[in-house]
């Protein structure tokens with residue numbers, strides 16, 4: 540079987556994480572070697588920006604109603620930390636170099652690990668999860684299948700392989716930032732490479748106004764797409780469209796890493812039966828949940 544490339548999800552975010560991780564690693568080496576420009580950058584960072592590392596603690600006390608004293612305590616810690624580190628670096632104290640290095644190595648790992656997990660997810664994990672998702676349904680082979688936001692054809696091609704006389708259709712706006720080399724021609728090339736041109740085709744269109752008639756598809760799939768739609772109202776509109784084009788008795792399966800509680804609630808509101816939302820699926824990063832329902 541020929542290797543099909545389905546692209547890297549969120550390539551810009553992966554790029555930013557790599558740049559951030561490598562920058563922190565470089566600064567850490569700079570501190571170790573005591574490069575003057577790096578020491579200057581770190582003094583500036585401790586004085587003006589290091590308060591941000593206390594943000595998670597604010598998040599922890601957010602729901603506390605009587606938190607004035609805790610907030611004040613955190614503010615004193617922030618200021619004290621900034622000052623102690625600035626003076627420590629200024630006076631070339633060992634403790635300041637050590638703390639700065641531990642922080643930089645921590646940041647570097649915190650950027651690079653998600654970047655590597657996202658690459659693994661795009662290259663391996665999402666293929667494994669795709670197979671698991673498609674096996675949630677029993678296939679007759681004659682279904683009409685829609686893949687909303689098909690990108691370079693991950694679900695579309697997987698579904699087309701399950702068909703005999705059926706047809707799989709992918710619809711997308713091919714947003715560049717969502718998937719590397721995302722284009723209509725990339726998915727068409729994948730379909731041809733897979734030898735599925737007689738079973739799969741693609742159409743330009745937005746999930747919020749699908750270019751299909753009512754009750755046309757037996758199965759509607761969507762993987763890592765709807766979170767890209769910015770507002771709750773618009774995501775609901777996309778789900779209304781999904782339900783509109785689905786035949787009575789047809790199945791919808793949506794996999795995403797955000798808003799799946801909203802998808803399940805809207806599908807129930809629109810009258811779908813047997814709506815289920817899965818546990819977190821760790822084959823992909825960020826981990827995702829699927830929502831399935833029948834019209």
Ligand SMILES: C[S@@+](CC[C@H](N)C(=O)[O-])C[C@H]1O[C@@H](n2cnc3c(N)ncnc32)[C@H](O)[C@@H]1O
Pocket residue numbers: 545548549665687688689690691692693694710711712713714715717718721744745746747761762763764767768
């Ligand atoms: C992260 S990619 C996932 C692609 C594919 N489903 C996969 O699993 O490989 C998200 C896809 O959603 C598409 N997309 C984003 N907003 C969309 C919208 N409003 N309508 C249709 N497609 C959309 C993007 O163009 C992109 O191809």
